[in-house]
Amino acid sequence: MEPRRSEVIVLRSLPYGEDDLVVTFFCREGGLLRGFAPHGRKSRKRFGATLSPFAGILLQWSAAKGSLVRMKEAELLDLRAELRTSLPALALAGYGCELVGKILPHEEGSPEIYGLLRAYLDSLCRQGPRIETRMLFELRLLKLCGYEPHLLHCSRCLEGFSGAQARFDASCGGSLCGACAAEGQGMAVSAGTLGSLSRCLATPLEAFEGFRFGPLTLAEGSALLADCVRSHLHGALKSLGFLERVMPQPQGGGSRSNSP
Numbered sequence: 001m002e003p004r005r006s007e008v009i010v011l012r013s014l015p016y017g018e019d020d021l022v023v024t025f026f027c028r029e030g031g032l033l034r035g036f037a038p039h040g041r042k043s044r045k046r047f048g049a050t051l052s053p054f055a056g057i058l059l060q061w062s063a064a065k066g067s068l069v070r071m072k073e074a075e076l077l078d079l080r081a082e083l084r085t086s087l088p089a090l091a092l093a094g095y096g097c098e099l100v101g102k103i104l105p106h107e108e109g110s111p112e113i114y115g116l117l118r119a120y121l122d123s124l125c126r127q128g129p130r131i132e133t134r135m136l137f138e139l140r141l142l143k144l145c146g147y148e149p150h151l152l153h154c155s156r157c158l159e160g161f162s163g164a165q166a167r168f169d170a171s172c173g174g175s176l177c178g179a180c181a182a183e184g185q186g187m188a189v190s191a192g193t194l195g196s197l198s199r200c201l202a203t204p205l206e207a208f209e210g211f212r213f214g215p216l217t218l219a220e221g222s223a224l225l226a227d228c229v230r231s232h233l234h235g236a237l238k239s240l241g242f243l244e245r246v247m248p249q250p251q252g253g254g255s256r257s258n259s260p
């Protein structure tokens with residue numbers, strides 16, 4: 001099998017035996033892959049520090065029998081060491097990488113999702129941890145995976161909104177008008193928040209700088225996007241507990257009824 005050379009982002013690295021590593025990485029063309037790196041913990045010549053989570057690398061690899069590809073050697077493009085200087089930035093990076101690994105509907109490569117993840121990690125390095133960065137990443141990832149929520153119109157009757165408020169229920173596909181929402185269904189959301197999120201979907205996928213949301217959009221938008229992400233995952237993300245401890249979601253949005 002001819003070795004391949006691909007640009008990849010390391011998502012996770014686990015020790016295997018004395019000095020090997022099993023590495024989960026996201027490849028621009030190959031999608032989500034798991035690889036076996038022989039002597040990955042010790043071989044400075046072949047791998048150096050390249051196999052750390054969040055690193056961007058140029059990897060030589062070949063398909064092997066079974067589910068693990070064989071990693072031959074790697075060249076470091078960007079270690080993203082800045083992420084390790086701030087706990088919230090580290091938590092956001094870990095969350096983004098785990099989310100990509102869990103939410104993708106298929107295993108093929110997606111240059112757009114690869115570009116989004118790379119730009120998200122780079123933005124955390126450059127701008128530090130920001131709620132806007134998490135929201136933009138979630139919103140764009142949902143869209144690229146085919147899970148874009150209905151925002152400016154009712155997900156049931158498809159009527160556009162004219163009032164100042166709507167309801168939002170991710171399990172129904174997004175926004176609901178007053179006539180279609182059951183009593184207390186989902187969360188209340190302002191037209192302003194829905195408009196802001198909708199405008200964000202029209203911005204370039206890899207642009208994270210220059211976005212500033214008001215307190216209501218931050219609170220409502222975060223709650224709404226968390227609801228969407230949850231509704232498309234099977235099981236909880238391990239990284240979410242740590243993220244919520246070091247960078248809690250803004251309060252004041254997404255008043256939810258107590259009904260099941």
Ligand SMILES: [Zn+2]
Nearest residue numbers: 154157177180
């Ligand atoms: Zn409706």
